[in-house]
Amino acid sequence: MTQPPDDSGAPDPSGPADVAVIGGGPGGATVATLLARRGRSVVLYEKAQHPRFHVGESLLPKTVPLLEDLGVHDQVRAMGTFKPGAEFVAPKHGRRQVFRFDQALDPNPGHAYHVERASFDALLLNNAAANGVTVHQRTEVVSAAPRLGDSVLTVDDGIGRRTDRARFVIDASGRDGLLARKLTNRQPDRMHNTAAIFAHLRGVSRDNWGLDGDIAVCWFDQGWIWMIPLPDGRVSVGAVCGPEHFKRRRGSLEDFYTETLQRSAEVWEMVQHAERVSPVRGTGNYSYCADRMYGDGYLLLGDSYCFLDPVFSSGVHLAMIGAQSAAAAIDRLLDHPARGARLLRRHQKLVEGDLKRISWFIRRFNTPALQRMFMNPRNLLGVRRAVLSVLAGDTRHGLNLDLRLAAFRLFYWLEQRRDPEQSPAAIAPPEPAE
Ligand SMILES: Cc1cc2nc3c(=O)[nH]c(=O)nc-3n(C[C@H](O)[C@H](O)[C@H](O)COP(=O)(O)OP(=O)(O)OC[C@H]3O[C@@H](n4cnc5c(N)ncnc54)[C@H](O)[C@@H]3O)c2cc1C
Structure with missing residues (x-):
C-alpha cells in the first residue's frame, strides 16, 4: 500500500492502524518505515x-548504514556534502585539532554528510510513504490517549477535527513532545542550560578550514560556534551559549547574531565578509529529558524523549538508531503484549546507554581539562579511538568501547585536578565501565 505523502487527510477506512506515529522528522519517518516493512499498518x-x-x-557516520538500509543513501550522498571528520578549535590553547572518523575503533564508514534538513527530512518521509506508511501532512495531532490495543488520537487537518485509533502510539513530535509533555515530567538539564542562535551564510572564507568538509567547532568565551559546509557554497553558522549571554541581548536578533560572532576573533575573521542568506533563528533552554520513555500503549522517540546539546551532532543519529531498536521492540510487542514491558525496557537500556556515553562529554565540553585533552589527543590505551567512536555515533560498540571510555574518564579526572575551580559535573569521580 503506497500513498503519496500528502493524501486527502481522510480517516483510514480499514480500521485502527497497528501503529500511529506523531511527527514526520527523522525519528518518526524511520520508525514508521521500519514497522511498515515488517508488515505493520502505520499511520x-x-x-x-x-x-x-x-x-x-x-x-x-554510524547513521550511514541505516540510510543504506532505508534505501536512501545514494540520494543523501547526492544532496549532501561529504563529512570526513570534525575540527575543534580552541583559541585559548592556540590550537586546532582534526578528528578523522576513519580512525575510530570501527573505521567504517569513515565519513558522514552535511545536509539541508528540509530536503533530507522530505526524502525520509517520502520514503516512508513509498514503503507503505499512510502519511498525513499538514495534520496536527492535538491530543492522544494511548492504551495498548486501543489508543485514540484527535487530529486536525486544517479543515476539521477527527478521531483516529491505533493499537500503539509513537510520539516522535520532537521538541514539541505532545505525549512527553502530557504523560511524563520533562526535566530540563540544569547543568547544561544552553541556547542557540544560527543562520546560513554565503561567502565564508574557508582558507583555514572546511575544505575537506569537516564540521568546525570553535570554543569562545560565551560557549561554542559551529560551522557546517552545506551544498551550494552556503555555510551554516550557529552559536551555542549559556543563558547569561542571551540575557545581554538588547537589539534585533540579526544584530545580536552578528555581535555574537564578533566575539570570536577566529570565526569573525572567516565570516565578516559573508552574506546572510537565511533568517536568523534561535532556540532557547534546550537540553531536557523525560522521566519515562514508555507506558501503556506508547513510546517516546528522539527529541520527544530527550534532547542533548548538539555539539557532537548526535540528534538525528540518536533519533534514527532509536527508531531502529524501537521498531523491532514494538513489532514484537504487538504480537506478544505480555512481553511488552520487557521488550521496551531492553530498547530503553540501549537508548540510555547511547545518551550516557555522549552526554558525559557534553557536560564537560566547556571545561579547560577536556579542551586540553581534545587539543592534545593521546591514544594511550586506545582512548583517542574511543572518543572518535563516540564522535562517529558508534555508541553501541560493547566492552571494547566502554573500557576505553572508562580509561578516558580516569585520565580526565587526573587532568582536571590541575584546575582550581570546576563545576560539580566536571569533578565527579570517574564512573565505572558499563
Ligand atoms: C541549535 C541546534 C543544532 C542542532 N544541530 C544538529 C546537528 O548538527 N546534527 C544533528 O544530528 N542534530 C542536530 N540537532 C538536533 C536535531 O535537530 C534533532 O535532534 C532531530 O531533528 C530530532 O529528530 P526527531 O525526529 O526526534 O524530531 P524532529 O526532527 O524535530 O521532528 C519532529 C516532527 O514532528 C512534527 N510535529 C510536532 N508536533 C506535532 C504534532 N502535534 N502533530 C504532528 N506533527 C508534529 C514537527 O513538525 C516535526 O516535523 C540540533 C538541534 C539544535 C536545537
Whole structure:
C-alpha cells in the first residue's frame, strides 16, 4: 500500500492502524518505515508540509548504514556534502585539532554528510510513504490517549477535527513532545542550560578550514560556534551559549547574531565578509529529558524523549538508531503484549546507554581539562579511538568501547585536578565501565 505523502487527510477506512506515529522528522519517518516493512499498518501525522526548515544539518557516520538500509543513501550522498571528520578549535590553547572518523575503533564508514534538513527530512518521509506508511501532512495531532490495543488520537487537518485509533502510539513530535509533555515530567538539564542562535551564510572564507568538509567547532568565551559546509557554497553558522549571554541581548536578533560572532576573533575573521542568506533563528533552554520513555500503549522517540546539546551532532543519529531498536521492540510487542514491558525496557537500556556515553562529554565540553585533552589527543590505551567512536555515533560498540571510555574518564579526572575551580559535573569521580 503506497500513498503519496500528502493524501486527502481522510480517516483510514480499514480500521485502527497497528501503529500511529506523531511527527514526520527523522525519528518518526524511520520508525514508521521500519514497522511498515515488517508488515505493520502505520499511520504517520505531520503537522507541517515537507519540505520545511529544521536545524540539525550535520550527520554522523554510524547513521550511514541505516540510510543504506532505508534505501536512501545514494540520494543523501547526492544532496549532501561529504563529512570526513570534525575540527575543534580552541583559541585559548592556540590550537586546532582534526578528528578523522576513519580512525575510530570501527573505521567504517569513515565519513558522514552535511545536509539541508528540509530536503533530507522530505526524502525520509517520502520514503516512508513509498514503503507503505499512510502519511498525513499538514495534520496536527492535538491530543492522544494511548492504551495498548486501543489508543485514540484527535487530529486536525486544517479543515476539521477527527478521531483516529491505533493499537500503539509513537510520539516522535520532537521538541514539541505532545505525549512527553502530557504523560511524563520533562526535566530540563540544569547543568547544561544552553541556547542557540544560527543562520546560513554565503561567502565564508574557508582558507583555514572546511575544505575537506569537516564540521568546525570553535570554543569562545560565551560557549561554542559551529560551522557546517552545506551544498551550494552556503555555510551554516550557529552559536551555542549559556543563558547569561542571551540575557545581554538588547537589539534585533540579526544584530545580536552578528555581535555574537564578533566575539570570536577566529570565526569573525572567516565570516565578516559573508552574506546572510537565511533568517536568523534561535532556540532557547534546550537540553531536557523525560522521566519515562514508555507506558501503556506508547513510546517516546528522539527529541520527544530527550534532547542533548548538539555539539557532537548526535540528534538525528540518536533519533534514527532509536527508531531502529524501537521498531523491532514494538513489532514484537504487538504480537506478544505480555512481553511488552520487557521488550521496551531492553530498547530503553540501549537508548540510555547511547545518551550516557555522549552526554558525559557534553557536560564537560566547556571545561579547560577536556579542551586540553581534545587539543592534545593521546591514544594511550586506545582512548583517542574511543572518543572518535563516540564522535562517529558508534555508541553501541560493547566492552571494547566502554573500557576505553572508562580509561578516558580516569585520565580526565587526573587532568582536571590541575584546575582550581570546576563545576560539580566536571569533578565527579570517574564512573565505572558499563
Ligand atoms: C541549535 C541546534 C543544532 C542542532 N544541530 C544538529 C546537528 O548538527 N546534527 C544533528 O544530528 N542534530 C542536530 N540537532 C538536533 C536535531 O535537530 C534533532 O535532534 C532531530 O531533528 C530530532 O529528530 P526527531 O525526529 O526526534 O524530531 P524532529 O526532527 O524535530 O521532528 C519532529 C516532527 O514532528 C512534527 N510535529 C510536532 N508536533 C506535532 C504534532 N502535534 N502533530 C504532528 N506533527 C508534529 C514537527 O513538525 C516535526 O516535523 C540540533 C538541534 C539544535 C536545537
